[in-house]
Amino acid sequence: MTNKQLKELLDSLTLKEKIGQMFQALPQIFGEDGAITGIFDENIEVDDVISTVGSILNMYDTERMRKLQAQHLESSKIPLLFMNDIIHGFNTVFPISPALAATFNPELIKKTARISAKESAALGINVTFSPMVDISRDARWGRVCEGYGEDTYLSSICSKAMIEGYQGDSLESDDTIAACVKHFALYGAPYDGRDYNNVDMSERMMRNDYLPPYKAAVDANVAMIMTAFNNINGTPATINHHTNVDILRDEWGFDGVSITDYGSAKMCYNAGVVENHTETAQLLIENKVDIDMMGGIYGMKYLGKAVESGAVSIEQIDECVMRILELKNKLGLFENPYKYFRGSESIPESERKNHREVARKSVSESSTLVKNENELLPIAKDKKVAFIGPFVASNDLTTHWAQIHDKREIGLYINEAVNSFTDLKGEYSYSIGCPYLSDDEELLEKPESPCENDVQQYEKQAIENAKNADTVVMLMGEPHQLFGESGSRTEITIPEIQMELLRKISKVNENIVVILFNGRPLVLSELSKLAKSIIVSWYPGSQGYLGICDMLFGYTSPSGRLPFSFPRKNGQVPLFYSNIATGHDHEEGQFNKFTLRYIDTPNTPLYPFGYGLSYTEFKYSNPSISSSTLKRGESISVSVDIENIGKRDGYETAQLYIRDVKAKLVARPLKQLKGFEKVFLKSGEKKTVTFEITEEMLKFYDKDCNFVAENGEFIIYVGAHSMDNRNSVKFELI
Numbered sequence: 001m002t003n004k005q006l007k008e009l010l011d012s013l014t015l016k017e018k019i020g021q022m023f024q025a026l027p028q029i030f031g032e033d034g035a036i037t038g039i040f041d042e043n044i045e046v047d048d049v050i051s052t053v054g055s056i057l058n059m060y061d062t063e064r065m066r067k068l069q070a071q072h073l074e075s076s077k078i079p080l081l082f083m084n085d086i087i088h089g090f091n092t093v094f095p096i097s098p099a100l101a102a103t104f105n106p107e108l109i110k111k112t113a114r115i116s117a118k119e120s121a122a123l124g125i126n127v128t129f130s131p132m133v134d135i136s137r138d139a140r141w142g143r144v145c146e147g148y149g150e151d152t153y154l155s156s157i158c159s160k161a162m163i164e165g166y167q168g169d170s171l172e173s174d175d176t177i178a179a180c181v182k183h184f185a186l187y188g189a190p191y192d193g194r195d196y197n198n199v200d201m202s203e204r205m206m207r208n209d210y211l212p213p214y215k216a217a218v219d220a221n222v223a224m225i226m227t228a229f230n231n232i233n234g235t236p237a238t239i240n241h242h243t244n245v246d247i248l249r250d251e252w253g254f255d256g257v258s259i260t261d262y263g264s265a266k267m268c269y270n271a272g273v274v275e276n277h278t279e280t281a282q283l284l285i286e287n288k289v290d291i292d293m294m295g296g297i298y299g300m301k302y303l304g305k306a307v308e309s310g311a312v313s314i315e316q317i318d319e320c321v322m323r324i325l326e327l328k329n330k331l332g333l334f335e336n337p338y339k340y341f342r343g344s345e346s347i348p349e350s351e352r353k354n355h356r357e358v359a360r361k362s363v364s365e366s367s368t369l370v371k372n373e374n375e376l377l378p379i380a381k382d383k384k385v386a387f388i389g390p391f392v393a394s395n396d397l398t399t400h401w402a403q404i405h406d407k408r409e410i411g412l413y414i415n416e417a418v419n420s421f422t423d424l425k426g427e428y429s430y431s432i433g434c435p436y437l438s439d440d441e442e443l444l445e446k447p448e449s450p451c452e453n454d455v456q457q458y459e460k461q462a463i464e465n466a467k468n469a470d471t472v473v474m475l476m477g478e479p480h481q482l483f484g485e486s487g488s489r490t491e492i493t494i495p496e497i498q499m500e501l502l503r504k505i506s507k508v509n510e511n512i513v514v515i516l517f518n519g520r521p522l523v524l525s526e527l528s529k530l531a532k533s534i535i536v537s538w539y540p541g542s543q544g545y546l547g548i549c550d551m552l553f554g555y556t557s558p559s560g561r562l563p564f565s566f567p568r569k570n571g572q573v574p575l576f577y578s579n580i581a582t583g584h585d586h587e588e589g590q591f592n593k594f595t596l597r598y599i600d601t602p603n604t605p606l607y608p609f610g611y612g613l614s615y616t617e618f619k620y621s622n623p624s625i626s627s628s629t630l631k632r633g634e635s636i637s638v639s640v641d642i643e644n645i646g647k648r649d650g651y652e653t654a655q656l657y658i659r660d661v662k663a664k665l666v667a668r669p670l671k672q673l674k675g676f677e678k679v680f681l682k683s684g685e686k687k688t689v690t691f692e693i694t695e696e697m698l699k700f701y702d703k704d705c706n707f708v709a710e711n712g713e714f715i716i717y718v719g720a721h722s723m724d725n726r727n728s729v730k731f732e733l734i
């Protein structure tokens with residue numbers, strides 16, 4: 001449709017029809033099935049839902065969706081939009097978001113989103129509530145499993161890659177979907193790590209550290225944005241005018257569709273900041289929020305009333321509805337409202353096979369080897385290996401987001417994965433050993449485990465298998481019930497019952513490899529003493545065990561780098577590498593009472609941000625800089641040589657960190673990631689990696705929140721992780 005036609009369509013709508021476009025319904029309202037991803041409100045009052053509603057969320061049955069579209073179009077001129085949470089894959093499930101960040105490979109990340117778009121668009125979905133780019137530095141928060149880690153720069157790169165993958169070159173294509181970046185804003189920074197809790201943050205910190213990944217999404221032309229549940233400096237994010245209008249619309253120029261989170265409009269009343277829902281409706285409109293997800297605030301009862309009373313003008317309503325119509329138009333729904341219901345058979349098996357290959361490759365690119373004593377890994381193909389741990393009983397390494405996709409594709413069990421390799425000639429045993437959690441752990445939902453009724457027998461079997469093996473591979477970690485939405489924990493540890501099993505196993509066999517399944521950084525201090533090798537695998541998706549076997553037996557080498565700092569102890573969180581300088585900085589290993597530290601634990605993490613080993617070894621040398629001064633508007637370059645000095649081929653990720661030594665009256669981070677390059681080096685090969693340094697990279701929000709680069713000294717570190725200070729060069733901005 002042309003803009004003129006869209007405008008005519010808008011003008012032809014009644015107020016009720018306009019407001020209907022702004023309401024997003026759960027399928028349950030029409031008696032249909034759908035995922036429940038929040039507090040289900042049974043008291044939503046909306047009129048003539050099926051004829052007036054603008055969009056539906058959380059529905060996965062394509063045939064039912066097609067029927068609803070047809071039913072809707074009997075009385076409406078405007079097709080429905082179907083929106084869902086496609087978070088880390090659809091039919092093909094990829095590693096979870098922190099794992100994707102750990103690949104440090106934006107091209108691969110983009111490919112995963114591209115595949116998700118193809119698979120979900122074929123089944124009727126138009127919009128995904130992804131990417132979630134909330135920076136979080138507090139691993140107690142359960143939703144760190146959905147974001148891309150603690151770092152602003154890395155998250156911004158991931159944000160852009162995901163959006164480019166979902167949206168492709170044009171939303172009009174049959175196989176692209178609109179992305180909806182979330183949760184705007186600062187949802188990842190509740191002050192005590194508990195989901196939904198308040199965020200109080202200075203304007204400067206918000207702009208320097210937390211907003212850039214959302215801004216990267218807007219710059220990548222994201223179609224939609226979702227407001228967050230939390231209050232920001234006291235005001236609910238959904239009606240926070242400063243973030244929603246001053247920054248998002250006016251400063252960044254976002255002209256796409258804004259949607260509330262699940263019922264977050266109605267929750268403004270609970271937060272005690274409005275008198276009634278009609279006032280919320282008025283505030284939402286003033287915040288240029290276009291769609292009310294699940295809420296019922298955008299209905300004739302509240303929004304209609306606000307229009308009747310004159311508190312909201314019809315021009316304001318038109319502005320919101322126009323943005324929604326424009327999105328539907330961009331997706332090509334007016335020309336063909338059924339174009340997205342092609343069915344999964346429309347994707348040929350050859351293409352699906354390729355999707356699975358990408359998922360499998362992403363397992364070793366995201367899994368992070370953090371310890372490998374005596375080169376226990378990779379395991380020779382003729383060794384006796386005992387696979388032990390609760391995850392032996394699981395073929396599902398896909399998390400709760402895939403669960404709501406109705407387990408479209410789950411993977412093989414570990415034994416099936418091992419058996420699929422025809423050239424493995426060793427002996428392999430499998431035992432569960434213990435349940436995921438002990439009985440005394442309080443949880444609303446508990447993961448099932450076959451050994452719950454007879455733990456001792458299962459444990460005995462595991463110990464026996466460990467005794468008879470050359471190498472033990474422990475498959476352990478957090479069941480997915482321990483993270484995700486409202487999945488915050490006070491102790492970010494591996495469940496004690498699993499640690500107890502590990503202790504017992506370590507007494508009979510010291511060659512232990514741990515494959516860790518986790519939705520957040522965990523405290524691995526004791527584990528790192530008991531295991532010789534550790535691979536942090538997060539939740540690796542539907543090709544999980546195949547990808548894990550690829551690494552275990554040396555067909556691939558793990559090449560992930562941690563997107564979070566892993567603490568030594570619980571009390572260290574929030575923990576992140578880009579700490580701001582203080583007047584009391586502490587030098588590790590030096591005793592000095594009056595410095596910034598805990599008295600019982602070093603400041604450093606157990607494994608730093610950016611860290612990860614390989615089956616081979618890399619040597620950095622010859623750091624050099626093209627000039628010791630950078631003039632404004634020009635650029636200089638920094639290079640370093642990297643050599644693979646080990647016996648195997650492998651990937652190394654060179655990371656560029658910058659320290660702004662002095663800034664006017666604002667203390668700056670001790671280091672900030674500003675670039676990286678993942679390079680593949682054959683054994684013996686050497687490459688020079690070069691980074692360009694520009695004035696833009698040195699800018700930050702200063703004391704008065706101006707975005708500036710200040711003259712003066714900067715230090716650059718190029719190395720293997722955030723604590724690698726071996727190669728540094730200096731320059732001055734003039």
Ligand code: BGC
Nearest residue numbers: 037038058085129261262485
């Ligand atoms: C979550 C969102 C999600 C929405 C729809 C909410 O509970 O916070 O991230 O997109 O549900 O499922």
